[in-house]
Amino acid sequence: EAQVTQNPRYLITVTGKKLTVTCSQNMNHEYMSWYRQDPGLGLRQIYYSMNVEVTDKGDVPEGYKVSRKEKRNFPLILESPSPNQTSLYFCASRVTGTTEAFFGQGTRLTVV
Amino acid sequence: GQQVMQIPQYQHVQEGEDFTTYCNSSTTLSNIQWYKQRPGGHPVFLIQLVKSGEVKKQKRLTFQFGEAKKNSSLHITATQTTDVGTYFCAGASSMEYGNKLVFGAGTILRVKS
Numbered sequence A: 001e002a003q004v005t006q007n008p009r010y011l012i013t014v015t016g017k018k019l020t021v022t023c024s025q026n027m028n029h030e031y032m033s034w035y036r037q038d039p040g041l042g043l044r045q046i047y048y049s050m051n052v053e054v055t056d057k058g059d060v061p062e063g064y065k066v067s068r069k070e071k072r073n074f075p076l077i078l079e080s081p082s083p084n085q086t087s088l089y090f091c092a093s094r095v096t097g098t099t100e101a102f103f104g105q106g107t108r109l110t111v112v
Numbered sequence B: 001g002q003q004v005m006q007i008p009q010y011q012h013v014q015e016g017e018d019f020t021t022y023c024n025s026s027t028t029l030s031n032i033q034w035y036k037q038r039p040g041g042h043p044v045f046l047i048q049l050v051k052s053g054e055v056k057k058q059k060r061l062t063f064q065f066g067e068a069k070k071n072s073s074l075h076i077t078a079t080q081t082t083d084v085g086t087y088f089c090a091g092a093s094s095m096e097y098g099n100k101l102v103f104g105a106g107t108i109l110r111v112k113s
Helices: none
Strands: A004-007 A010-013 A019-025 A031-038 A042-051 A054-057 A076-078 A087-094 A107-111 B004-007 B010-014 B019-025 B031-037 B044-049 B055-058 B061-065 B071-076 B085-092 B101-103 B107-112
Touching: A004 A087, A010 A019, A019 A031, A019 A087, A019 A107, A042 B085, A042 B101, B004 B085, B010 B019, B019 B085, B019 B107, B031 B071, B044 B055, B044 B061, B071 B085
Parallel strands: A010 A107, B010 B107
Antiparallel strands: A004 A019, A019 A076, A031 A042, A031 A087, A042 A054, A087 A107, B004 B019, B019 B071, B031 B044, B031 B085, B055 B061, B061 B071, B085 B101, B085 B107
C-alpha cells in the first residue's frame, strides 16, 4: 500500500530536549516536505527536499533541521524545541512537479 | 512570495444546504489542488485543476478554476454529515522554485443534521 509513515503520532516534550520526527514513504517520490498546521494559518511549509542530499528552506524553517540521506526518508529535527513549536506536523511526498501530495498521519507535538 | 487566501475560515450549515469555499492567489498559478482533512485526520487529495476556466465535478462537489488562473472555488451541493472537515486549496506556481505548493488557511465545514 502506498503510504507516508510518520512517527511518533503524539509527543510531549520539554523545552530544549532534542527530538526527531521520522518520515518514510514507499512510493519512490523525489519530492518530500514538512508542514506545520496551526489554527487559522493552514499548512505552512517548513523544509522541503527535491531529491537525495537536496534540501531547502520553506516558509517557516527557524528552529528546524532536516536531512535527506535516502530517497525514502526525510526526518525533521528540533535541536532545541520551544513552546512556540507546539503544533501538528505533517510530512508529505509527491513526484516532482505539480502532482498530488500524499500526507502522513501527522505528529502532534507539545513542548512544555 | 506567493500567497493564497481562502475564505470563509469557518462555515456551519444545516444538512442539505449548499457550501462554497473560495481561494485567491496573489500570483498566476500553473495549477490548483484541493484537499480535504477530516477531523483528526490528514489532508487527502481531492482534485487538480490545470486549465483556465476549468470546471470539474465529483458527485456533489464542483471545482472551478478562474479564467485568469488566480482564483478557484469548491462548491458542495446538498451537504451531508460526511462532508464535515477542513477543505484546503493549494496553488502551484511555475515561478516558484520546485513548483512549491502554497496552501490556503483552509475552510472548516460543520454540518448540522
